[in-house]
Amino acid sequence: MNQTASTFIAKSTIKAADLDHRAKLNFNISRYNNTVPLGKQQFTDVHLARERAKNIKWRALESLDQYLEAFESNFTARGGKVIWAETADDALNEILKICESRQCKTLVKSKSMVTEEIHLNAFLQKHHIDSIETDLGEYIQQLDGEPPYHIVTPAMHKSKEDVAKLFYEKLDCPSGLSPEQLTLVAREKLRKKYVEAEVGVTGANFIIADTGSVAITENEGNARLSCAFPKTHIVITGIEKVIPSFTDLGLFWPLLATYGTGQTVTVYNSVVSGPRQPGESDGPEEMVVILLDNGRTNILNNERTRESLYCIRCGSCLNACPIYKNIGGHAYGTTYSGPIGSVITPHMRGLNDWKHLSYASSLCGNCTEVCAVKINLHELLLENRAEAVDTGYASWQEKIAWKAWKQASLRRKLMNTGSQRIKNWVVNKLFTGWTKHRADLHFPEKTFNELWKEKNNFTK
Numbered sequence: 271m272n273q274t275a276s277t278f279i280a281k282s283t284i285k286a287a288d289l290d291h292r293a294k295l296n297f298n299i300s301r302y303n304n305t306v307p308l309g310k311q312q313f314t315d316v317h318l319a320r321e322r323a324k325n326i327k328w329r330a331l332e333s334l335d336q337y338l339e340a341f342e343s344n345f346t347a348r349g350g351k352v353i354w355a356e357t358a359d360d361a362l363n364e365i366l367k368i369c370e371s372r373q374c375k376t377l378v379k380s381k382s383m384v385t386e387e388i389h390l391n392a393f394l395q396k397h398h399i400d401s402i403e404t405d406l407g408e409y410i411q412q413l414d415g416e417p418p419y420h421i422v423t424p425a426m427h428k429s430k431e432d433v434a435k436l437f438y439e440k441l442d443c444p445s446g447l448s449p450e451q452l453t454l455v456a457r458e459k460l461r462k463k464y465v466e467a468e469v470g471v472t473g474a475n476f477i478i479a480d481t482g483s484v485a486i487t488e489n490e491g492n493a494r495l496s497c498a499f500p501k502t503h504i505v506i507t508g509i510e511k512v513i514p515s516f517t518d519l520g521l522f523w524p525l526l527a528t529y530g531t532g533q534t535v536t537v538y539n540s541v542v543s544g545p546r547q548p549g550e551s552d553g554p555e556e557m558v559v560i561l562l563d564n565g566r567t568n569i570l571n572n573e574r575t576r577e578s579l580y581c582i583r584c585g586s587c588l589n590a591c592p593i594y595k596n597i598g599g600h601a602y603g604t605t606y607s608g609p610i611g612s613v614i615t616p617h618m619r620g621l622n623d624w625k626h627l628s629y630a631s632s633l634c635g636n637c638t639e640v641c642a643v644k645i646n647l648h649e650l651l652l653e654n655r656a657e658a659v660d661t662g663y664a665s666w667q668e669k670i671a672w673k674a675w676k677q678a679s680l681r682r683k684l685m686n687t688g689s690q691r692i693k694n695w696v697v698n699k700l701f702t703g704w705t706k707h708r709a710d711l712h713f714p715e716k717t718f719n720e721l722w723k724e725k726n727n728f729t730k
Protein backbone atom coordinates (compact mmCIF):
# COMPACT_ATOMS: atom_id res chain seq x y z
CA MET A 271 0.00 0.00 0.00
CA ASN A 272 1.40 3.41 -0.92
CA GLN A 273 1.88 6.36 1.44
CA THR A 274 -1.24 8.32 0.41
CA ALA A 275 -3.45 5.24 0.83
CA SER A 276 -2.07 4.34 4.25
CA THR A 277 -2.39 7.96 5.43
CA PHE A 278 -5.99 7.99 4.21
CA ILE A 279 -6.80 4.79 6.08
CA ALA A 280 -5.08 5.98 9.27
CA LYS A 281 -6.83 9.38 9.26
CA SER A 282 -10.24 8.01 8.33
CA THR A 283 -10.03 5.28 10.98
CA ILE A 284 -9.48 7.94 13.65
CA LYS A 285 -12.21 10.25 12.37
CA ALA A 286 -14.79 7.49 11.95
CA ALA A 287 -14.53 6.80 15.69
CA ASP A 288 -14.70 10.48 16.68
CA LEU A 289 -18.29 10.98 17.83
CA ASP A 290 -17.85 14.68 18.55
CA HIS A 291 -16.70 15.23 14.95
CA ARG A 292 -19.63 13.22 13.66
CA ALA A 293 -22.12 15.22 15.74
CA LYS A 294 -20.79 18.55 14.40
CA LEU A 295 -20.86 17.35 10.81
CA ASN A 296 -24.34 15.87 11.16
CA PHE A 297 -25.60 19.08 12.74
CA ASN A 298 -24.28 21.23 9.90
CA ILE A 299 -25.38 18.84 7.16
CA SER A 300 -28.85 18.49 8.71
CA ARG A 301 -29.42 22.20 8.13
CA TYR A 302 -28.90 21.62 4.41
CA ASN A 303 -31.11 18.55 4.54
CA ASN A 304 -33.89 20.81 5.79
CA THR A 305 -33.40 23.66 3.34
CA VAL A 306 -32.53 21.89 0.06
CA PRO A 307 -36.05 20.38 -0.37
CA LEU A 308 -37.50 23.89 0.11
CA GLY A 309 -35.17 25.34 -2.54
CA LYS A 310 -36.17 22.61 -4.99
CA GLN A 311 -39.76 23.79 -4.85
CA GLN A 312 -38.86 26.73 -7.08
CA PHE A 313 -38.48 24.36 -10.03
CA THR A 314 -41.59 23.15 -11.84
CA ASP A 315 -39.67 20.03 -12.74
CA VAL A 316 -36.38 19.74 -10.90
CA HIS A 317 -35.34 16.55 -12.74
CA LEU A 318 -35.79 18.27 -16.07
CA ALA A 319 -33.79 21.28 -14.82
CA ARG A 320 -30.92 18.98 -13.81
CA GLU A 321 -31.12 17.11 -17.10
CA ARG A 322 -30.99 20.37 -19.04
CA ALA A 323 -28.01 21.58 -17.03
CA LYS A 324 -26.24 18.31 -17.75
CA ASN A 325 -26.94 18.70 -21.46
CA ILE A 326 -25.56 22.23 -21.48
CA LYS A 327 -22.40 21.09 -19.73
CA TRP A 328 -22.15 18.19 -22.17
CA ARG A 329 -22.31 20.64 -25.07
CA ALA A 330 -19.75 22.93 -23.44
CA LEU A 331 -17.28 20.12 -22.76
CA GLU A 332 -17.68 18.45 -26.17
CA SER A 333 -16.63 21.71 -27.85
CA LEU A 334 -14.49 23.03 -25.02
CA ASP A 335 -11.76 24.44 -27.26
CA GLN A 336 -14.23 26.53 -29.23
CA TYR A 337 -16.06 27.87 -26.20
CA LEU A 338 -12.83 28.79 -24.44
CA GLU A 339 -11.55 30.61 -27.50
CA ALA A 340 -14.88 32.44 -27.82
CA PHE A 341 -14.56 33.46 -24.16
CA GLU A 342 -11.02 34.67 -24.74
CA SER A 343 -11.84 36.77 -27.78
CA ASN A 344 -14.95 38.35 -26.17
CA PHE A 345 -13.17 39.03 -22.88
CA THR A 346 -10.04 40.50 -24.44
CA ALA A 347 -12.19 42.73 -26.66
CA ARG A 348 -13.16 44.62 -23.48
CA GLY A 349 -9.57 45.01 -22.34
CA GLY A 350 -9.17 41.86 -20.23
CA LYS A 351 -6.22 39.53 -20.51
CA VAL A 352 -6.38 35.72 -20.65
CA ILE A 353 -3.51 33.48 -19.57
CA TRP A 354 -3.56 29.76 -20.31
CA ALA A 355 -1.86 27.76 -17.56
CA GLU A 356 -1.10 24.12 -18.12
CA THR A 357 0.06 23.34 -14.59
CA ALA A 358 -0.27 24.70 -11.07
CA ASP A 359 3.30 26.02 -11.29
CA ASP A 360 2.51 27.91 -14.49
CA ALA A 361 -0.47 29.57 -12.78
CA LEU A 362 1.51 30.43 -9.65
CA ASN A 363 4.35 31.96 -11.63
CA GLU A 364 1.94 34.08 -13.66
CA ILE A 365 0.24 35.33 -10.49
CA LEU A 366 3.63 36.15 -8.97
CA LYS A 367 4.69 38.07 -12.06
CA ILE A 368 1.53 40.18 -11.88
CA CYS A 369 1.96 40.77 -8.13
CA GLU A 370 5.59 41.79 -8.57
CA SER A 371 4.73 44.20 -11.35
CA ARG A 372 2.18 45.84 -9.00
CA GLN A 373 4.57 45.78 -6.01
CA CYS A 374 1.89 43.86 -4.20
CA LYS A 375 2.30 43.43 -0.44
CA THR A 376 -1.31 42.56 0.38
CA LEU A 377 -3.69 40.48 -1.68
CA VAL A 378 -7.36 39.86 -0.85
CA LYS A 379 -8.86 36.63 -1.94
CA SER A 380 -12.38 35.28 -2.09
CA LYS A 381 -13.30 31.63 -1.76
CA SER A 382 -11.88 29.56 -4.58
CA MET A 383 -11.19 25.83 -4.64
CA VAL A 384 -8.79 26.30 -7.56
CA THR A 385 -6.54 28.51 -5.42
CA GLU A 386 -6.58 25.71 -2.83
CA GLU A 387 -5.69 23.24 -5.57
CA ILE A 388 -2.57 25.22 -6.51
CA HIS A 389 -1.74 26.14 -2.87
CA LEU A 390 -1.72 29.84 -3.67
CA ASN A 391 -1.59 31.16 -0.09
CA ALA A 392 1.50 29.17 0.87
CA PHE A 393 3.22 30.17 -2.38
CA LEU A 394 2.51 33.87 -1.87
CA GLN A 395 3.61 33.70 1.74
CA LYS A 396 6.97 32.33 0.57
CA HIS A 397 7.26 35.42 -1.61
CA HIS A 398 6.39 37.76 1.28
CA ILE A 399 2.93 38.63 0.01
CA ASP A 400 0.16 38.65 2.59
CA SER A 401 -2.77 36.72 1.11
CA ILE A 402 -5.97 37.26 3.11
CA GLU A 403 -9.00 35.01 2.87
CA THR A 404 -12.12 37.18 2.93
CA ASP A 405 -14.86 34.55 2.94
CA LEU A 406 -15.78 34.03 6.61
CA GLY A 407 -15.45 30.24 6.51
CA GLU A 408 -12.13 30.45 4.68
CA TYR A 409 -10.94 33.18 7.05
CA ILE A 410 -11.68 30.87 10.00
CA GLN A 411 -9.74 28.08 8.32
CA GLN A 412 -6.83 30.37 7.50
CA LEU A 413 -6.67 31.55 11.12
CA ASP A 414 -6.57 27.93 12.22
CA GLY A 415 -3.92 26.99 9.64
CA GLU A 416 -6.20 24.42 8.03
CA PRO A 417 -7.38 23.85 4.44
CA PRO A 418 -11.16 23.95 3.80
CA TYR A 419 -13.16 20.99 5.00
CA HIS A 420 -15.88 21.12 2.38
CA ILE A 421 -16.31 22.59 -1.11
CA VAL A 422 -19.09 24.95 0.00
CA THR A 423 -18.72 25.15 3.79
CA PRO A 424 -15.01 25.44 4.57
CA ALA A 425 -15.39 25.25 8.37
CA MET A 426 -18.13 22.63 8.44
CA HIS A 427 -16.36 20.62 11.15
CA LYS A 428 -16.30 23.51 13.62
CA SER A 429 -19.05 24.45 16.05
CA LYS A 430 -19.78 28.08 16.91
CA GLU A 431 -17.99 27.47 20.22
CA ASP A 432 -14.89 26.26 18.34
CA VAL A 433 -14.91 29.45 16.26
CA ALA A 434 -15.39 31.67 19.32
CA LYS A 435 -12.40 29.98 20.97
CA LEU A 436 -10.29 30.39 17.84
CA PHE A 437 -11.09 34.10 17.55
CA TYR A 438 -10.35 34.57 21.25
CA GLU A 439 -6.95 32.92 20.83
CA LYS A 440 -5.94 34.48 17.51
CA LEU A 441 -7.65 37.85 17.31
CA ASP A 442 -7.41 39.17 20.81
CA CYS A 443 -11.16 39.54 21.25
CA PRO A 444 -13.38 38.57 24.21
CA SER A 445 -14.18 34.90 24.71
CA GLY A 446 -17.58 33.29 24.13
CA LEU A 447 -18.77 35.66 21.39
CA SER A 448 -22.00 34.84 19.54
CA PRO A 449 -21.98 34.11 15.78
CA GLU A 450 -23.21 37.67 15.08
CA GLN A 451 -20.43 39.17 17.21
CA LEU A 452 -17.83 36.92 15.60
CA THR A 453 -18.98 38.03 12.16
CA LEU A 454 -18.59 41.66 13.17
CA VAL A 455 -15.05 41.02 14.44
CA ALA A 456 -14.12 39.39 11.12
CA ARG A 457 -15.80 42.20 9.19
CA GLU A 458 -13.85 44.87 11.05
CA LYS A 459 -10.52 43.10 10.45
CA LEU A 460 -11.22 42.40 6.80
CA ARG A 461 -12.72 45.69 5.65
CA LYS A 462 -9.37 47.48 5.97
CA LYS A 463 -7.68 44.86 3.85
CA TYR A 464 -9.76 45.54 0.75
CA VAL A 465 -8.50 49.11 0.70
CA GLU A 466 -4.88 48.17 1.39
CA ALA A 467 -4.70 45.36 -1.17
CA GLU A 468 -3.04 45.98 -4.50
CA VAL A 469 -4.40 42.76 -5.99
CA GLY A 470 -7.69 40.88 -5.60
CA VAL A 471 -8.04 37.20 -6.50
CA THR A 472 -11.32 35.39 -7.06
CA GLY A 473 -12.40 32.13 -8.59
CA ALA A 474 -15.25 31.80 -11.09
CA ASN A 475 -18.40 29.77 -10.74
CA PHE A 476 -18.93 30.00 -14.46
CA ILE A 477 -17.09 31.50 -17.40
CA ILE A 478 -19.46 32.63 -20.11
CA ALA A 479 -18.38 32.16 -23.70
CA ASP A 480 -20.76 34.39 -25.64
CA THR A 481 -20.24 37.53 -23.54
CA GLY A 482 -16.67 36.88 -22.36
CA SER A 483 -17.72 37.21 -18.72
CA VAL A 484 -16.98 35.65 -15.36
CA ALA A 485 -19.92 34.79 -13.08
CA ILE A 486 -19.29 34.77 -9.35
CA THR A 487 -21.90 33.78 -6.80
CA GLU A 488 -21.52 34.23 -3.02
CA ASN A 489 -23.38 35.06 0.17
CA GLU A 490 -21.14 37.61 1.85
CA GLY A 491 -20.28 40.24 -0.75
CA ASN A 492 -16.58 39.64 -0.15
CA ALA A 493 -15.90 38.40 -3.69
CA ARG A 494 -17.50 41.55 -5.07
CA LEU A 495 -15.27 43.68 -2.85
CA SER A 496 -12.19 41.60 -3.73
CA CYS A 497 -12.68 42.22 -7.42
CA ALA A 498 -13.78 45.84 -7.22
CA PHE A 499 -11.46 47.51 -4.69
CA PRO A 500 -7.90 46.51 -5.73
CA LYS A 501 -6.47 47.95 -8.93
CA THR A 502 -5.80 44.49 -10.30
CA HIS A 503 -8.29 41.64 -10.36
CA ILE A 504 -7.04 38.13 -11.10
CA VAL A 505 -9.55 35.36 -11.73
CA ILE A 506 -8.24 31.83 -11.57
CA THR A 507 -10.52 29.12 -12.85
CA GLY A 508 -10.52 25.59 -14.19
CA ILE A 509 -11.14 25.31 -17.94
CA GLU A 510 -14.22 23.16 -17.32
CA LYS A 511 -16.19 26.07 -15.83
CA VAL A 512 -17.24 27.36 -19.23
CA ILE A 513 -20.91 27.62 -20.22
CA PRO A 514 -21.97 28.60 -23.72
CA SER A 515 -24.30 31.50 -23.09
CA PHE A 516 -25.19 34.25 -20.62
CA THR A 517 -28.78 33.00 -20.64
CA ASP A 518 -27.61 29.64 -19.24
CA LEU A 519 -27.09 31.42 -15.92
CA GLY A 520 -30.87 31.51 -15.56
CA LEU A 521 -30.66 27.78 -14.98
CA PHE A 522 -27.27 27.37 -13.35
CA TRP A 523 -27.50 30.06 -10.68
CA PRO A 524 -30.71 28.77 -9.03
CA LEU A 525 -29.56 25.18 -9.45
CA LEU A 526 -26.24 25.86 -7.74
CA ALA A 527 -27.90 27.86 -4.95
CA THR A 528 -30.50 25.17 -4.28
CA TYR A 529 -28.17 22.18 -4.35
CA GLY A 530 -25.43 24.03 -2.47
CA THR A 531 -27.34 25.58 0.42
CA GLY A 532 -31.07 25.25 -0.26
CA GLN A 533 -31.42 28.91 -1.25
CA THR A 534 -33.54 29.85 -4.23
CA VAL A 535 -30.73 32.09 -5.37
CA THR A 536 -27.47 33.09 -3.68
CA VAL A 537 -27.34 36.56 -2.13
CA TYR A 538 -24.72 38.24 -4.35
CA ASN A 539 -24.42 37.32 -8.00
CA SER A 540 -21.86 39.24 -10.04
CA VAL A 541 -21.03 39.12 -13.71
CA VAL A 542 -17.69 40.73 -14.51
CA SER A 543 -16.78 41.29 -18.14
CA GLY A 544 -13.45 43.07 -18.01
CA PRO A 545 -11.62 45.91 -16.27
CA ARG A 546 -13.11 49.35 -15.68
CA GLN A 547 -14.30 50.81 -18.98
CA PRO A 548 -13.90 54.47 -20.05
CA GLY A 549 -16.50 56.55 -18.24
CA GLU A 550 -17.04 53.99 -15.47
CA SER A 551 -16.39 55.19 -11.93
CA ASP A 552 -15.27 51.98 -10.26
CA GLY A 553 -13.81 48.54 -10.86
CA PRO A 554 -10.21 47.37 -11.35
CA GLU A 555 -7.83 48.97 -13.83
CA GLU A 556 -6.59 45.58 -14.91
CA MET A 557 -8.32 42.21 -15.08
CA VAL A 558 -6.65 38.90 -15.87
CA VAL A 559 -8.31 35.50 -16.18
CA ILE A 560 -6.08 32.45 -15.75
CA LEU A 561 -7.53 29.35 -17.37
CA LEU A 562 -6.07 26.36 -15.61
CA ASP A 563 -5.72 22.84 -16.94
CA ASN A 564 -3.73 21.04 -14.20
CA GLY A 565 -4.92 17.56 -15.15
CA ARG A 566 -8.40 18.46 -16.41
CA THR A 567 -7.54 17.51 -20.00
CA ASN A 568 -6.65 14.02 -18.72
CA ILE A 569 -10.27 13.72 -17.64
CA LEU A 570 -11.50 15.26 -20.87
CA ASN A 571 -9.46 12.75 -22.80
CA ASN A 572 -11.19 9.88 -21.04
CA GLU A 573 -14.62 9.36 -22.56
CA ARG A 574 -15.87 7.36 -19.60
CA THR A 575 -15.04 9.84 -16.86
CA ARG A 576 -15.41 13.04 -18.90
CA GLU A 577 -18.78 13.81 -17.38
CA SER A 578 -17.14 14.46 -14.01
CA LEU A 579 -16.10 17.81 -15.56
CA TYR A 580 -19.76 18.86 -15.57
CA CYS A 581 -19.50 19.41 -11.79
CA ILE A 582 -20.63 22.86 -10.61
CA ARG A 583 -19.15 22.34 -7.11
CA CYS A 584 -22.43 22.52 -5.23
CA GLY A 585 -21.17 20.12 -2.54
CA SER A 586 -24.42 18.18 -2.46
CA CYS A 587 -22.73 14.81 -3.06
CA LEU A 588 -20.49 15.39 -0.02
CA ASN A 589 -23.49 16.06 2.21
CA ALA A 590 -25.18 12.90 1.00
CA CYS A 591 -22.20 10.57 1.22
CA PRO A 592 -22.13 8.17 4.20
CA ILE A 593 -18.33 8.01 3.92
CA TYR A 594 -17.84 11.79 3.96
CA LYS A 595 -20.24 12.10 6.89
CA ASN A 596 -18.09 9.71 8.89
CA ILE A 597 -14.54 10.62 7.94
CA GLY A 598 -14.92 14.32 7.07
CA GLY A 599 -13.05 16.37 4.49
CA HIS A 600 -9.45 16.30 5.66
CA ALA A 601 -9.01 12.53 5.77
CA TYR A 602 -9.09 12.41 1.97
CA GLY A 603 -5.83 14.38 1.79
CA THR A 604 -7.03 16.15 -1.35
CA THR A 605 -8.43 19.55 -2.33
CA TYR A 606 -11.66 18.01 -3.58
CA SER A 607 -13.12 15.56 -1.10
CA GLY A 608 -16.23 13.38 -1.05
CA PRO A 609 -17.56 11.48 -4.08
CA ILE A 610 -16.57 14.05 -6.72
CA GLY A 611 -13.07 14.30 -5.22
CA SER A 612 -12.74 10.53 -5.28
CA VAL A 613 -13.71 10.52 -8.95
CA ILE A 614 -11.49 13.33 -10.25
CA THR A 615 -8.41 13.23 -8.02
CA PRO A 616 -7.00 9.95 -9.42
CA HIS A 617 -7.10 11.49 -12.90
CA MET A 618 -5.76 14.87 -11.88
CA ARG A 619 -3.00 13.64 -9.59
CA GLY A 620 -2.25 10.09 -10.70
CA LEU A 621 -4.18 6.86 -10.60
CA ASN A 622 -1.50 4.90 -8.80
CA ASP A 623 -1.31 7.25 -5.81
CA TRP A 624 -5.02 8.07 -5.54
CA LYS A 625 -6.93 5.03 -6.79
CA HIS A 626 -7.70 4.05 -3.19
CA LEU A 627 -10.24 6.92 -3.05
CA SER A 628 -12.40 5.11 -5.58
CA TYR A 629 -12.87 2.44 -2.94
CA ALA A 630 -13.95 4.97 -0.30
CA SER A 631 -17.55 4.39 -1.24
CA SER A 632 -20.38 2.10 -0.28
CA LEU A 633 -21.66 2.46 -3.88
CA CYS A 634 -25.07 3.25 -2.43
CA GLY A 635 -25.62 5.71 -5.28
CA ASN A 636 -26.82 8.53 -3.02
CA CYS A 637 -24.24 10.89 -4.58
CA THR A 638 -25.66 10.27 -8.05
CA GLU A 639 -29.17 10.70 -6.69
CA VAL A 640 -28.45 14.20 -5.33
CA CYS A 641 -26.07 15.54 -7.97
CA ALA A 642 -27.24 18.91 -9.33
CA VAL A 643 -26.14 17.98 -12.85
CA LYS A 644 -26.86 14.25 -12.68
CA ILE A 645 -23.29 12.99 -12.88
CA ASN A 646 -23.24 9.21 -12.49
CA LEU A 647 -20.79 9.46 -9.65
CA HIS A 648 -21.01 5.95 -8.24
CA GLU A 649 -20.58 4.46 -11.69
CA LEU A 650 -17.54 6.65 -12.28
CA LEU A 651 -16.03 5.30 -9.08
CA LEU A 652 -16.44 1.82 -10.55
CA GLU A 653 -14.86 3.05 -13.79
CA ASN A 654 -11.87 4.28 -11.81
CA ARG A 655 -11.52 0.91 -10.12
CA ALA A 656 -11.73 -0.90 -13.46
CA GLU A 657 -9.19 1.47 -14.98
CA ALA A 658 -6.81 0.97 -12.09
CA VAL A 659 -6.98 -2.80 -12.60
CA ASP A 660 -6.74 -2.55 -16.41
CA THR A 661 -3.67 -0.35 -16.19
CA GLY A 662 -1.98 -2.76 -13.80
CA TYR A 663 -2.33 -0.76 -10.58
CA ALA A 664 -3.94 -3.57 -8.58
CA SER A 665 -1.73 -5.39 -6.06
CA TRP A 666 -0.69 -8.97 -6.85
CA GLN A 667 -2.63 -10.24 -3.81
CA GLU A 668 -5.77 -8.59 -5.13
CA LYS A 669 -5.25 -10.01 -8.61
CA ILE A 670 -4.77 -13.56 -7.29
CA ALA A 671 -7.74 -13.27 -4.95
CA TRP A 672 -10.12 -12.14 -7.70
CA LYS A 673 -8.83 -14.76 -10.14
CA ALA A 674 -9.54 -17.45 -7.56
CA TRP A 675 -12.96 -15.98 -6.84
CA LYS A 676 -13.81 -15.94 -10.54
CA GLN A 677 -12.74 -19.55 -11.04
CA ALA A 678 -14.79 -20.68 -8.07
CA SER A 679 -17.85 -18.68 -9.16
CA LEU A 680 -17.72 -20.23 -12.61
CA ARG A 681 -17.61 -23.80 -11.26
CA ARG A 682 -20.59 -24.75 -9.21
CA LYS A 683 -18.89 -27.99 -8.11
CA LEU A 684 -16.01 -26.02 -6.67
CA MET A 685 -18.38 -23.72 -4.78
CA ASN A 686 -20.08 -26.77 -3.32
CA THR A 687 -16.81 -28.36 -2.22
CA GLY A 688 -15.79 -28.22 1.44
CA SER A 689 -17.63 -27.39 4.61
CA GLN A 690 -18.77 -23.92 5.67
CA ARG A 691 -15.86 -23.75 8.14
CA ILE A 692 -13.21 -24.57 5.52
CA LYS A 693 -14.66 -22.15 2.98
CA ASN A 694 -14.78 -19.35 5.55
CA TRP A 695 -11.16 -20.00 6.48
CA VAL A 696 -9.90 -20.09 2.88
CA VAL A 697 -11.74 -17.03 1.68
CA ASN A 698 -10.84 -14.88 4.68
CA LYS A 699 -7.18 -15.82 4.30
CA LEU A 700 -7.30 -14.99 0.61
CA PHE A 701 -9.08 -11.63 0.95
CA THR A 702 -6.97 -10.14 3.71
CA GLY A 703 -7.27 -6.66 2.17
CA TRP A 704 -11.04 -6.92 2.44
CA THR A 705 -11.21 -8.29 5.97
CA LYS A 706 -8.66 -5.87 7.43
CA HIS A 707 -11.30 -3.17 7.78
CA ARG A 708 -14.50 -5.19 7.53
CA ALA A 709 -16.19 -8.14 9.19
CA ASP A 710 -15.09 -11.55 7.90
CA LEU A 711 -16.81 -12.95 4.84
CA HIS A 712 -19.22 -15.63 5.91
CA PHE A 713 -20.49 -18.61 3.91
CA PRO A 714 -23.89 -20.06 4.81
CA GLU A 715 -24.02 -23.54 6.23
CA LYS A 716 -25.81 -24.95 3.20
CA THR A 717 -24.85 -24.36 -0.40
CA PHE A 718 -27.21 -22.70 -2.86
CA ASN A 719 -27.86 -26.07 -4.54
CA GLU A 720 -28.79 -27.67 -1.23
CA LEU A 721 -31.17 -24.86 -0.38
CA TRP A 722 -32.70 -24.99 -3.85
CA LYS A 723 -33.29 -28.70 -3.64
CA GLU A 724 -34.86 -28.38 -0.23
CA LYS A 725 -37.11 -25.59 -1.39
CA ASN A 726 -38.37 -27.53 -4.36
CA ASN A 727 -38.47 -30.88 -2.57
CA PHE A 728 -36.03 -32.40 -5.01
CA THR A 729 -34.59 -35.79 -4.24
CA LYS A 730 -31.35 -37.14 -5.51
Ligand code: SF4
Nearest residue numbers: 581582584585587641
Ligand atom coordinates in the same frame (compact mmCIF):
# COMPACT_ATOMS: atom_id res chain seq x y z
S1 SF4 B 1 -20.55 16.13 -8.45
FE1 SF4 B 1 -22.63 16.94 -8.56
S2 SF4 B 1 -23.33 16.93 -6.41
FE2 SF4 B 1 -21.09 16.74 -6.33
S3 SF4 B 1 -20.36 18.83 -6.14
FE3 SF4 B 1 -20.39 18.37 -8.32
S4 SF4 B 1 -22.37 19.09 -9.09
FE4 SF4 B 1 -22.50 18.98 -6.84
